[in-house]
Amino acid sequence: MERKIRVLIAKPGLNGHDRGAKVVARALRDAGMEVIYLGMRLTPDQIVNAAIQEDVDVIGLSVLSGAHDTLVPEVMRILKEKGAEDIKVIVGGIIPDDDVKKLKEIGVVEVFGPGTLTPQIVKFIKEIVAKG
Amino acid sequence: MNGIEIVNKVLSGDNRAIAKLISNIENQAPNIDEVLMKLYPHTGNAYVIGVTGATGVGKSTLINGLINHYKSQGLRLGVICIDPSSPITGGAILGDRLRLVNSIDERVFIRSMTTRGYKGGITKSLRDVIRVLDASGKELIIIETIGVSQVDVEIANYVDTLLLVVMPYMGDEIQLMKAGLLEVADIVVINKADLTNSEDMVLAIKENLNSNNGWEVPVIKTVAINGFGIPELINKINEHKNYLLTTNGIEKKRKDRIKEEILEEIFNIVKQNIVGDEKFDEIVKKVFEKEITPHFAAQLLIKKHKFLIFNNCVDV
Numbered sequence: 112m113e114r115k116i117r118v119l120i121a122k123p124g125l126n127g128h129d130r131g132a133k134v135v136a137r138a139l140r141d142a143g144m145e146v147i148y149l150g151m152r153l154t155p156d157q158i159v160n161a162a163i164q165e166d167v168d169v170i171g172l173s174v175l176s177g178a179h180d181t182l183v184p185e186v187m188r189i190l191k192e193k194g195a196e197d198i199k200v201i202v203g204g205i206i207p208d209d210d211v212k213k214l215k216e217i218g219v220v221e222v223f224g225p226g227t228l229t230p231q232i233v234k235f236i237k238e239i240v241a242k243g
Numbered sequence: 244m245n246g247i248e249i250v251n252k253v254l255s256g257d258n259r260a261i262a263k264l265i266s267n268i269e270n271q272a273p274n275i276d277e278v279l280m281k282l283y284p285h286t287g288n289a290y291v292i293g294v295t296g297a298t299g300v301g302k303s304t305l306i307n308g309l310i311n312h313y314k315s316q317g318l319r320l321g322v323i324c325i326d327p328s329s330p331i332t333g334g335a336i337l338g339d340r341l342r343l344v345n346s347i348d349e350r351v352f353i354r355s356m357t358t359r360g361y362k363g364g365i366t367k368s369l370r371d372v373i374r375v376l377d378a379s380g381k382e383l384i385i386i387e388t389i390g391v392s393q394v395d396v397e398i399a400n401y402v403d404t405l406l407l408v409v410m411p412y413m414g415d416e417i418q419l420m421k422a423g424l425l426e427v428a429d430i431v432v433i434n435k436a437d438l439t440n441s442e443d444m445v446l447a448i449k450e451n452l453n454s455n456n457g458w459e460v461p462v463i464k465t466v467a468i469n470g471f472g473i474p475e476l477i478n479k480i481n482e483h484k485n486y487l488l489t490t491n492g493i494e495k496k497r498k499d500r501i502k503e504e505i506l507e508e509i510f511n512i513v514k515q516n517i518v519g520d521e522k523f524d525e526i527v528k529k530v531f532e533k534e535i536t537p538h539f540a541a542q543l544l545i546k547k548h549k550f551l552i553f554n555n556c557v558d559v
Contacts, residue, residue, distance in 0.1 A: 114270045115333070115359075140334040147355050150341040157344055164352055165340070166262035195259065 116144040116240050117167040121158045122151035123186065126176035131203060135171060138229035139236070155185040163195050168240045171232075174204040180213065187217050199239050203227070246274050250281045256319075256380045258352060264375050265354055268368045279371055285378040287497075289321070290484060291386065293402030295364060295424065298390025300410045301434040303342035304467040305476075306385055310346045312477055313383055320351045321376030321384040325366050328357035339387060352376060363397030364388035370401065370504060393423035400503050403493060404483045405429045406476075409448070411438040419451040426453060428460060430479050436464035436472065458486055516552045517544045 120136045122129055129151050136146045147165050149158065162170050172183060183202060190196050202214060203223040211222045220239060223232055249267075252260030267275055292309075294302050306322065313320055324339035337355035347353055354372065361367045365388055376384050388398050399405050407428035419425060431452070433444050445462050452460045461479045465472030487493040520526075523544075530540050545552075 115357075117266075136336055140329065140336050141332055143329075143332040143334040145328070145335045145337060145355075145357055147337045147340060149344060153344065157347075160258075160347070160349055161340060161344070161353075163258055164262050165337075165355055166266045193259070 116169070116236065117147065117165060118144050118169045118171055118236065119147045119149060119158070119162050119165060119167040120171045120173070121149040121153050121161070122173045123153050123155055123158060123182040124174065124176055124178045125152060126174060126178070127151060128175045129173070131175070132171075132173040135173070135203060135229060135232060138233060142233040142237075144236070155182060155189055158186055159189040159193060159195065162190070162198050163193060167198060169199045169201060169236055172200065172202045172204075174202065174206070177205070179204065179206055180210055183214055183219060184217055187219070201232075201235070203232075246278045246281065250278060253282065253375060253379050254285060258349060261352060261375055261379050262354070265356075265368075265372050268371045268375070269356070269359070279374065282374060282378045286374045287377065289373075289377040289381050289384045290404075291373060291384045291402045292480065293386045293388065293398045293405040294408060295388040295391050295395070295398050295405065295428075296408030296432075297392070297413070300390075300408045300413075301467045302387050302390075302408050303339045305406075305408060305432065305434055305465060305473075306339075306387055307343050307346050308465075308467050308470055308473040309385060309477070310343060310351060312473060314346065314351060319380055319382045321379070321381035322351065322353040322387070323369070323372060323376070323384070324353065324355045324387045325364070325369070325389050326355060326357055327389045328359050330360070333359070352379070352381065358389060362395075364391035364395035365397055365401065373401065391424070393421060396424055396427045399427035400500055403487060403496060404480055406432055406480075408432045408434050409444070410435040411441045411444050413444075415447070419447050425451060429458065429483050430476070431460060431462045432472075432476060433462065433464050434467050437466045456492060457490070458483065458492075512556065513545060513552055516555055517548050520544060520548065 118139050120132050122132055136148045139146045147161065147167065149161055158170065172186065174182060179202065186200065190198060199220050200218065201221045201223065202219050206222050206224060214222055221235055249260050249264055253264055294306055296302055310320060310322065326335055326337045326339060328335040335357040337357065340353055340355050343353060356366050356372065358366045373384055386402060405428050407424055409431065410433065431448055433441055441464055445464065448462050454460065463472055463476050463479060465476060526540050526543065529535050530537055
């Protein structure tokens, strides 16, 4: 039985800078993963609904707007409400150090900032999925 | 979740359970055959529409229009979008859901699937995934193939009504005379019909259509991005459905489909039991050295493994 890693890549909120999300999506694809690319200007509800229906292992949220401290907690809250808190959430974008701590406190497994190399993200996702 | 638990949850329409079961099918989880057996009596109620056509003609956007319409009628919907997986890494970008995201909510179940190396524009688990959505109470299921080529006609064996989506500037009349997809379509949709030569396209297609088992294949112009032509398309889908129901065509289609699936299963079962043969390389060598033909080698292997094949089949 071959188990494919499935990842949802999405940009919550009003933020049009999707190059980073696309680069990460391509890197994960090239690492053999199935990447559901959901695009931008999404509500936390849309993201969680897609993550559940697509049965992904990981949600990757890209935020560069500064609204991470409202949007990411909302995603985490809805995941919990739907009984899907086992889906791992990682965040990428421009996140101040203080906020990284806060995001990790509410259950975000990792935050990848500027300068991250895509192989680091690939390796990280493979590890957390293997751990279950 | 164990087998019975997951079946009960799927039957009650639980999205998480539906999603998990689809993954189990794709990953060929160990108890999957039993689970599907329990689900099977609850299938056969959904109507299945296929949407196929080349890359970039607007299949996803057209489906978006269909979803909005059927949702407003209160229908329970399931959508399966297939995208290609990489022949090199097995990875994939699934980008169809993106075009549907604003028209969907929890009531519309959409699943993106990759081909996982399967040919024909579809994916190996498609039949079972349709059954899961069907058993979960979806009344209408829409399937989007990958961007296909002229001979990817397999989807016709999976659906009740097949839409072939084309667009202007896809080639002249000679292209349309070639055998393939046009022969199996139930409705032809010319999307992006606001482009200049769409009327020429209508004429060229009409000239090259055959009647499909007595059904006069209609050609509809749409501009999916702004909804033009969608009501007419919906009418034609309904007409085709009524045609199948009144002529008993639906029963024939579905029985043909079952026959096709059983034959495929026979092939798979035989193959699975033979592929691990310890003398396989020796036999390949014999064929390579022209001692026997591949045809003879296949018969040799089937004969050799007849008991293995027999013993590995469950008692039904």
